[in-house]
Amino acid sequence: AQSVAQPEDQVNVAEGNPLTVKCTYSVSGNPYLFWYVQYPNRGLQFLLKYITGDNLVKGSYGFEAEFNKSQTSFHLKKPSALVSDSALYFCAVRTRSGNTPLVFGKGTRLSVIA
């Protein structure tokens, strides 16, 4: 069974500081990994995904994520946080074997303080 854990319900960071939102996963075999962002009362917006290749994936709005197979992690990062980055972030995983739907974590609320 696939599962995703986002160990922090809330992350607070000062504007201009680097931010990290953590994600660990559990799948059989190699995963496909995704990050989405959700603003209040809106749908989810796709940020980036890891398919294969370079472990550092760059995405929208200056975000990047690092795939670490040994630690089964896919943490989302940004070098300098903006107040406008404040939102709810979701990590998701899909196994490479079988066409199964994405499995989402419970989300992490990021608050960037000016």
Next chain:
Amino acid sequence: DGGITQSPKYLFRKEGQNVTLSCEQNLNHDAMYWYRQDPGQGLRLIYYSQIVNDFQKGDIAEGYSVSREKKESFPLTVTSAQKNPTAFYLCASRRGQGLTDTQYFGPGTRLTVL
């Protein structure tokens, strides 16, 4: 959100009534999904369809029904059997059978039971 529309944005229902949430996409995507979002619980899969005239139950299908008569439409009916239907409902779609394809979301419908 572009390419996937959900209506209405807000929906109020009296207990015992069935209601239907609309989801339409003009992306020519084969696969469509319905998720339910509750605070602190992330996204939970209700139903999904990978092709017209076929659909599968997700993790929390009880009290819900769907149809997929057209490629671009995947309506969700919340029946009176769903005991706690108040939630934010998100529709999503994905291009096809490719496991690396990105899943895109609509803007959501907020359902409130009065």
